[in-house]
Amino acid sequence: MKGKDLINIGIFSAIYFVIVFIVAMLGMIPIFLPLLAVIVPILGGIPFMLFLTRVKKFGMIWIMSVIMGVLMLLTGMSWPPLAVSIVSGLIAELIYKSGDYKSASKAVITSGVFSLWIAGNYLPLFFAAEKYWESRQNFGQDYIDTVTKLMPMWMCPVMFVVAFVCGIIGGLLGKALLKKHFEKAGIA
């Protein structure tokens, strides 16, 4: 990997993260919080697909994924997204590599797997929840029941599936837009 590849990673990470950041602002409105796993992969799919046209060497997708995890740590979303992004980034890298870094259908799947890190953001809310309720027994069992009903454990895998599916949709959208705009302009 040369300097130019690393700089490309930086540029596309910046575009991707700006989209994440703008969408995350919506997440400040509580109803939108679960919707982040829908909006971010779909919109992020567009720059990500353009990024994939630049990927020719092993490690580029993985590094971008790790950077997203580090950024989440830096902006206060705890470490689970980083842990998820390290694994999902590597899997995404291997999938795209198996298509020799040019297969268009594998690129779409890569986009889906790459998006899994977004679901990692919800992990602390689920896993720390039990510990949290334990310390608040004095609020009464009714209270704990009501709140856990709203954030049930099965929502956790669902978030990952949602992120994956939306990543695929984003990938398809990105591919269509690449065809429409970038190939003509000679950028893709």
Added chain:
Amino acid sequence: MSGLFTANVENRGLILDPRTKLALMITLVIFALGGTGSEIKAIRYAVVVLSLLPIILLTTAKQYKKAALFGIIYTVLKLAEVFLVPTLTDAALSLLGVCCLIFVRLMPGLIMGAYTLSSTTVSEFIAAMHKMHIPQQITIPMSVMFRFFPTVLEEFSSINTAMKMRDIRIGGKHAGKLLEYRLIPLMVCSVNIGSELSAAALTRGLGTTVKRTNICKIGFHVQDIVILLSLLIVYILLILGKVGAVI
């Protein structure tokens, strides 16, 4: 909005080592977001103090508006969590209670994130990463990225204005093209600026294999030690709480 990602060097007051900020951030997410040791009373009080620390840091950096805003939101949420939530029932509980509980945990980390981004220069960040022996494959993309954020946001706001003039906006005539007509130009110009940037970076020796030097001096000062010691106290409290010495 571009001010979010660029450090205001003249006005940042207390200068902290980036590694101190990282340690504070990690401690905040372990205790405030992760809820570690929340069964121990002393830790619960310590977390409140810890959560107020980033707000104090924002004040020292003369970002009074941000500090006041975050301070008020956090105080209101925390007070609501302690006094209001236990008295709620059913519907009100599920709506208000959950929002409050989620955000009271998220807020401290987010405030610290806002402070970190607005008070660390790219050079300092790279120097700290270098001292922590993070490989070049991570530091180069990250430095390019931080350098690139303001550019992307600037381009985005210009494109936004142009598209508003063409009535491509929410509630406008061509609302359907809202996203496509913003993201595509943004990417085309980012790619172009990017290739110029990589040429510039290569002339500064970013692609070479030799060891790079950095003129940026970072190190631990009194303020770093004070913060790190206070973090240590929280961990000691946790251990003491686990063995049953404090409640």
